[in-house]
Amino acid sequence: MSYKVVLLPGDGIGLEVTNAAVRVMKTVAESFNFELEFKTELIGGCSYDKYQSPLTDETLQSCYDSDAVFLGAVGGTKWESLQHNLKPEAALLKLRKALGLYTNIRPAKIYNALIDSSTLKKEVLQGTDFVVLRELTGGIYFGNPRGFDNERGWNTMEYSKEEVERIARMAFKLARGRRKKVTSVDKANVLEVSQFWRNIVHEVHKDFPDVELNDMYVDNTAMQIVRNPKQFDVILTSNLFGDILSDIAGMITGSLGMLPSASIGSKYSLYEPVHGSAPDIAGTGKANPLAAISSAAMMFNYSFQMQKAAEVIESAIERTLAKGFRTADIFSDGCKLVSTEKMTDAVIENFNEIFHEQALGVFTL
Ligand code: IPM
Numbered sequence: 001m002s003y004k005v006v007l008l009p010g011d012g013i014g015l016e017v018t019n020a021a022v023r024v025m026k027t028v029a030e031s032f033n034f035e036l037e038f039k040t041e042l043i044g045g046c047s048y049d050k051y052q053s054p055l056t057d058e059t060l061q062s063c064y065d066s067d068a069v070f071l072g073a074v075g076g077t078k079w080e081s082l083q084h085n086l087k088p089e090a091a092l093l094k095l096r097k098a099l100g101l102y103t104n105i106r107p108a109k110i111y112n113a114l115i116d117s118s119t120l121k122k123e124v125l126q127g128t129d130f131v132v133l134r135e136l137t138g139g140i141y142f143g144n145p146r147g148f149d150n151e152r153g154w155n156t157m158e159y160s161k162e163e164v165e166r167i168a169r170m171a172f173k174l175a176r177g178r179r180k181k182v183t184s185v186d187k188a189n190v191l192e193v194s195q196f197w198r199n200i201v202h203e204v205h206k207d208f209p210d211v212e213l214n215d216m217y218v219d220n221t222a223m224q225i226v227r228n229p230k231q232f233d234v235i236l237t238s239n240l241f242g243d244i245l246s247d248i249a250g251m252i253t254g255s256l257g258m259l260p261s262a263s264i265g266s267k268y269s270l271y272e273p274v275h276g277s278a279p280d281i282a283g284t285g286k287a288n289p290l291a292a293i294s295s296a297a298m299m300f301n302y303s304f305q306m307q308k309a310a311e312v313i314e315s316a317i318e319r320t321l322a323k324g325f326r327t328a329d330i331f332s333d334g335c336k337l338v339s340t341e342k343m344t345d346a347v348i349e350n351f352n353e354i355f356h357e358q359a360l361g362v363f364t365l
C-alpha cells in the first residue's frame with residue numbers, strides 16, 4: 001500500500017512543524033508497513049515571493065493528484081500590506097474552495113497533563129471533549145457581493161440548501177460515533193441566513209432521530225464554552241462563527257499550539273494545525289509541533305482509515321506530556337523545556353515504545 005501526501009509547509013513555523021509531522025508520519029509508515037510518497041510545494045508568502053502568486057496552478061495540481069494534503073501555516077507581517085487576493089491567507093481560502101473541503105473538524109480535547117496550563121479552572125475543564133464542525137467553503141467568507149470603496153464596505157453571508165444539508169449530515173454522522181449530541185450554532189434571532197440554516201438543520205435531523213439536536217445562539221455559545229465546556233459534543237456551525245469559536249475552544253485546552261484540524265470534502269482532504277505561522281518565533285526551535293503531529297494522526301484516521309495508527313500517535317503525545325516534556329508555549333514549573341526537535345524525538349520514542357507494548361499486549365498509558 002502506498003499513499004501520496006503533498007506537503008505545503010508554507011511560512012514561518014509552518015516549516016518546522018511540518019518537518020516534525022513528517023518525521024512522525026515516516027515512523028508510522030515503517031511500523032505499520034506501508035509507503036508514503038511525499039511531494040513538497042510552496043504556498044502562501046513564500047510562493048508569492050517566488051511566483052508573485054500565493055497559490056500557483058502547479059501547487060493546486062499536485063493537491064488534485066494527492067491522497068492527502070498536509071499544510072503547516074501561511075502568512076506573516078512581511079506580506080500583510082499586499083492586495084487582498086495576493087495575501088497568503090487568500091491562498092488557503094482558494095485551496096479550500098478548489099478542493100471542495102466543506103467540512104472542517106477541530107477537536108477540543110483536554111490532555112490531562114496540561115490541565116493546569118489552561119486559564120480555566122481544572123473542575124471546569126476535566127472531561128471536556130468536543131469537536132467544532134465548521135462549514136468551510138461557504139458563508140460570508142465566499143459570499144458576493146463583497147468589497148469596499150471610500151464610503152462603505154460590504155460582505156454577504158449566504159448559504160444554499162445543499163451547503164447546509166451536507167455539513168449538517170456530517171455533523172449527525174460524526175455525533176453518532178461520539179456522544180450523539182449536536183449543538184447547531186447560529187444567530188437566528190437577527191440574521192435571516194441563520195434562520196434558514198436552522199430550518200435546514202432540523203430537516204436533516206429527521207434522518208438522525210437517535211442524535212439529540214439543540215440550537216444555540218453564537219454569542220451564548222462563546223460564553224457557554226468558557227462557562228461549561230463539558231456540555232458540548234459536536235458543535236455544528238457556519239464558516240465565520242466556526243472560525244471564532246474554534247479559537248476560543250483552542251485556548252481552553254491550554255494552547256493553540258495543541259489544536260489539530262482536518263478539512264474534508266467528497267474527493268480531497270487537508271490536514272493542518274489550527275495555529276498560525278508565528279513569524280516572531282520562526283526558526284528559533286520554540287514552536288510546538290504537537291498540533292501538527294496530531295493533525296497527522298487525523299490524516300491516518302480520516303484519509304487512510306488507519307484508526308490504530310492515529311490512536312498510537314495520540315497516546316504517544318499523551319505519554320510525552322505525562323513525562324513532562326514541554327515547549328515554551330505550554331511550559332510550567334517542574335517540567336522539561338524542550339525544542340521543537342526534541343519534542344518530536346520524544347513523541348517518536350514514545351510512539352515506538354507504545355507500538356511495541358501493544359504488540360506484546362502490555363500497553364497502558
Ligand atoms: C483559520 C484561519 C483562516 C480562516 C485564515 C488564515 C484565512 O484563521 O483557519 O482559522 O479565517 O479560516
Ligand code: MN
Nearest residue numbers: 243244246247
Ligand atoms: Mn481562525
